[in-house]
Amino acid sequence: MMARLRSSSLLLVSCIASCITMLGCGPLPGHPKPGPEVPRPDSVLDFATLYRQNCSACHGAGGMNGPSYPLANPKYQALVDEQFLHRVVANGEPGTLMPAFAISAGGSLTDEQVDALVHGMRAAWYKPGTLDGANPPPFRAAQAGNRMGDPAHGQQVYATYCSGCHGAAGQAGKSKAGSITEPAFLALVSDQTLRTVIIAGRPDIGQPDWRNVLPGHPMSDQEVTDVVAWLSSQRAGASEATQKQPDGQKKGGGGLP
Ligand code: HEC
Numbered sequence: 001m002m003a004r005l006r007s008s009s010l011l012l013v014s015c016i017a018s019c020i021t022m023l024g025c026g027p028l029p030g031h032p033k034p035g036p037e038v039p040r041p042d043s044v045l046d047f048a049t050l051y052r053q054n055c056s057a058c059h060g061a062g063g064m065n066g067p068s069y070p071l072a073n074p075k076y077q078a079l080v081d082e083q084f085l086h087r088v089v090a091n092g093e094p095g096t097l098m099p100a101f102a103i104s105a106g107g108s109l110t111d112e113q114v115d116a117l118v119h120g121m122r123a124a125w126y127k128p129g130t131l132d133g134a135n136p137p138p139f140r141a142a143q144a145g146n147r148m149g150d151p152a153h154g155q156q157v158y159a160t161y162c163s164g165c166h167g168a169a170g171q172a173g174k175s176k177a178g179s180i181t182e183p184a185f186l187a188l189v190s191d192q193t194l195r196t197v198i199i200a201g202r203p204d205i206g207q208p209d210w211r212n213v214l215p216g217h218p219m220s221d222q223e224v225t226d227v228v229a230w231l232s233s234q235r236a237g238a239s240e241a242t243q244k245q246p247d248g249q250k251k252g253g254g255g256l257p
């Protein structure tokens with residue numbers, strides 16, 4: 001199972017390359033500009049085209065099964081709103097692989113194109129009533145109050161809620177799902193992404209949501225916060241090792257810059 005995680009991590013890294021191609025370079029000298037019959041890139045307002053060109057390499061074709069979070073998960077869409085999506089798409093998630101797309105933030109998309117992406121995601125993937133009366137923990141760490149996570153308690157939370165599928169810490173290979181305590185995996189995933197995965201689940205790979213990790217025992221905000229704090233403390237960046245890496249990985253960040 002680690003093989004799957006590793007290969008998805010590699011995919012994520014390979015996104016940088018495609019991303020540079022997508023976002024970085026204008027026409028090379030000597031290369032013809034698009035002729036009049038080719039629409040100017042900033043006039044494209046079709047959601048499917050914009051999503052395929054800008055997002056699918058990382059978030060998966062159709063919003064599922066990519067190396068980064070599956071945005072088509074209806075539970076995820078029920079937890080966020082348009083304002084939030086707009087902010088993340090326009091400005092990116094600083095310190096992670098999520099790029100800023102708005103021209104005003106150094107990206108290549110106009111405000112109309114960012115709007116088209118946000119409205120398109122909502123129309124395609126938001127299903128009203130998905131969370132029906134459920135009371136999920138705040139999915140953004142920043143909304144989850146100011147208390148710091150307690151890693152010691154988080155280790156107990158892991159044993160209660162996660163080890164049944166992911167195995168006891170350090171026991172990779174004997175369990176139903178892959179290890180999530182390996183520093184190599186944790187180095188590539190931010191605390192926010194861990195929080196998102198735990199609360200909204202990943203239907204594309206079989207990760208249950210916060211209500212179903214242990215059916216009948218929905219996880220509390222405190223339990224989510226603490227298990228993320230414990231996982232974070234297992235990251236290579238939590239020791240000195242990663243802080244010395246030349247590529248600017250930082251403790252608690254989203255991996256590569
Ligand atoms: C180079 C890879 C890459 C590309 C391209 C990319 N993303 Fe992301 N995106 C990420 C990563 C990595 C994260 C997780 C950031 C973090 O660690 O918090 C993310 C996070 C997000 C989030 C927040 C997820 C959460 O946990 O709440 C949204 C929304 C999002 N991306 C939308 C988009 C959209 C829409 C596009 C296309 C316009 C796009 N992304 C393109 C890598 C990418």
Ligand code: HEC
Nearest residue numbers: 001161162164165177178180194197198205206207208213
């Ligand atoms: C019912 C089984 C089950 C339980 C319980 C469970 N998971 Fe998972 N989890 C999975 C499966 C299946 C996958 C996908 C396959 C894999 O990664 O091995 C997964 C994947 C993950 C991933 C990787 C997501 C990614 O983007 O690659 C994370 C992080 C994760 N789980 C965290 C947790 C945490 C934290 C808990 C406890 C709060 C937990 N899981 C409990 C089954 C489970």
